[in-house]
Structures are given as structure tokens and as C-alpha cells.
Amino acid sequence: MQPSPKPNNGYVPDEQTAISIAVAVWTPLYGAKQIASEKPYQATLNNGVWTVTSAIPPRTKYVQYSVVEISQDTGCVLRVDRDSITF
Numbered sequence: 001m002q003p004s005p006k007p008n009n010g011y012v013p014d015e016q017t018a019i020s021i022a023v024a025v026w027t028p029l030y031g032a033k034q035i036a037s038e039k040p041y042q043a044t045l046n047n048g049v050w051t052v053t054s055a056i057p058p059r060t061k062y063v064q065y066s067v068v069e070i071s072q073d074t075g076c077v078l079r080v081d082r083d084s085i086t087f
Contacts, residue, residue: 006073009072010048010071010072010073010074011072011073011074011075012050012070012071012072012073012075013072015043015045015050016043018043018050018052018070018072019041019043019052021052021068021070021075021077022041022043022052022066022068022070023035023041025068025077025080026054026066026068026080029080030066030082035054035066038054038055038065038066039054039055040055041053041054041055042055045072048071048072048073049069049070049071049072049078050070050071050072051067051068051069052067052068052069052070053065053066053067054066054067064082064083065082065083066081066082066083067079067080067081067082067083068081
């Protein structure tokens with residue numbers, strides 16, 4: 001069986017695809033309700049890596065948000081994390 005050709009823009013060609021993958025990764029880790037509360041999500045592409053972050057909630061003393069890094073070329077998840085900011 002021949003492998004199908006890889007799309008010109010990789011397996012994760014756009015922001016919406018990257019966000020869909022991130023939500024699929026976050027949901028079993030943090031729960032659907034928690035992830036839904038962190039909308040909107042933002043995806044940026046830099047050097048072939050999509051970085052998807054959840055929205056940073058309103059400022060309180062300590063804030064957590066979710067991060068996923070995904071290879072544009074292969075679709076592999078490179079990093080999953082919960083980052084935080086202290087104000």
C-alpha cells in the first residue's frame with residue numbers, strides 16, 4: 001500500500017486545524033468544561049510549529065492557561081503544558 005501524499009502545507013495547514021488538535025489533546029487532560037471556559041483559543045505559526053494557547057482569564061493574582069505545540073509538517077504534538085502568570 002502506497003502512503004498518501006503529504007499536503008503541500010503539511011498535515012496541519014491552518015489555524016483551525018491546529019486548534020482542533022489542541023482541543024482534542026487538552027480535553028482528556030483538563031476536562032471539556034475547563035477547556036471550553038478557556039475560549040477563545042489562539043494559534044500562531046512560527047518556523048513550522050503551531051503554538052495554540054487558551055485565553056488568559058481575567059486578571060487575578062494567579063492565572064493558568066493551556067499551551068500545545070504541534071508540528072505543521074507531521075501533525076505530531078511536540079509539547080503540552082499548563083503555563084501560569086502571577087500578577
